Amino acid sequence: MISRRPRHRVPALRLLPTAALAAALASCGTTTAHPGPGSSAAAPATSSTPSGRHSTPATPRPPTLAPGPGGLTPVFSHGPREAAHKTVALTFDADMTADEGPRAAAGERFDNPALIGTLRALEVPATVFMTGRWAEEYPDEARALGRDPLFEVANHSYSHYSFTGDCYGLPTLDGDTDRMRTDVERAFTAIRAAGVPHPMPYFRFPGGCHDRRSLRAVGALGVTAVQWDVVGGDAFATDADAVARQVLDGVRPGSVVVLHCTRSAAPATERAVRKIVPELRERGYRFVRVSELIGASAGRH
Numbered sequence: 001m002i003s004r005r006p007r008h009r010v011p012a013l014r015l016l017p018t019a020a021l022a023a024a025l026a027s028c029g030t031t032t033a034h035p036g037p038g039s040s041a042a043a044p045a046t047s048s049t050p051s052g053r054h055s056t057p058a059t060p061r062p063p064t065l066a067p068g069p070g071g072l073t074p075v076f077s078h079g080p081r082e083a084a085h086k087t088v089a090l091t092f093d094a095d096m097t098a099d100e101g102p103r104a105a106a107g108e109r110f111d112n113p114a115l116i117g118t119l120r121a122l123e124v125p126a127t128v129f130m131t132g133r134w135a136e137e138y139p140d141e142a143r144a145l146g147r148d149p150l151f152e153v154a155n156h157s158y159s160h161y162s163f164t165g166d167c168y169g170l171p172t173l174d175g176d177t178d179r180m181r182t183d184v185e186r187a188f189t190a191i192r193a194a195g196v197p198h199p200m201p202y203f204r205f206p207g208g209c210h211d212r213r214s215l216r217a218v219g220a221l222g223v224t225a226v227q228w229d230v231v232g233g234d235a236f237a238t239d240a241d242a243v244a245r246q247v248l249d250g251v252r253p254g255s256v257v258v259l260h261c262t263r264s265a266a267p268a269t270e271r272a273v274r275k276i277v278p279e280l281r282e283r284g285y286r287f288v289r290v291s292e293l294i295g296a297s298a299g300r301h
Helices: 018-025 098-105 113-121 132-137 139-146 177-193 212-217 240-250 269-282 290-296
Strands: 087-094 126-130 151-155 224-226 255-260
Touching: 087 269, 087 290, 098 132, 113 139, 113 269, 126 132, 126 139, 132 139, 132 177, 139 151, 139 177, 151 177, 151 290, 177 212, 240 255, 240 269, 255 269
Parallel strands: 087 126, 087 255, 126 151
Antiparallel strands: none
16 A cells, blocks of 8 residues: 555655656666566476386566666566557555554455456456555455465565655664565565465565665565556545546656555445546457566567
């Protein structure tokens, strides 16, 4: 979730230059077949055993960006801009902060089955950035997403605590690089434990907030940090038309759109998606997962 608690009186995110920051930090590296902590480490091809039997074909390794200077985590914010290849990736943050268990126990819903059902009905591939705490709270939904070829599941931290000092009022990890690294690793563990067999080696910083220290902290994990260039503005929004207009006005070829999969804090998202999808298809756009955009970006950043 980009903004969690309205009591902090944070301005609506769509008014903040987060996307511009992401673009400025975007990596200039090319893609590489780094398996990362969230992908299969199996051999890249079918092999023969001593008995002559063939082993199971390996899961293809997802594309990632090459590390930045000094081993900094590479940052991806959009795919190729060629008008002849009009692709767009819808991404959804499945947020739940580590300290929100009591709210879930009291009945607050941090999932959004109707949204996922709509994406399936419309046959829209998407990437879900999931916190480890969300996976623990909704293991059946996490497993269903992770085993549905329409979707790919990526890492959104375990705790949804900020990796920088000031990030929309989120609790922070206090600049502790060991805690940052452990938080990402713990999320991968929780996501796998929920039944997601191959979480993608992609990481979205809580709130999108990062700096050189946090990029260095998770650099050794082999992940690509995924930002966005279109802010959906659905956090705490109730006007689905306004959310849809913001997305439709912002999308360009190769765009990554950030939305949310949290019913209580983004109640208009499902209705907005039902407006966004047919309009973008009418404009000639094809929906893809983030991995396809990253794979298409080799040599273009």
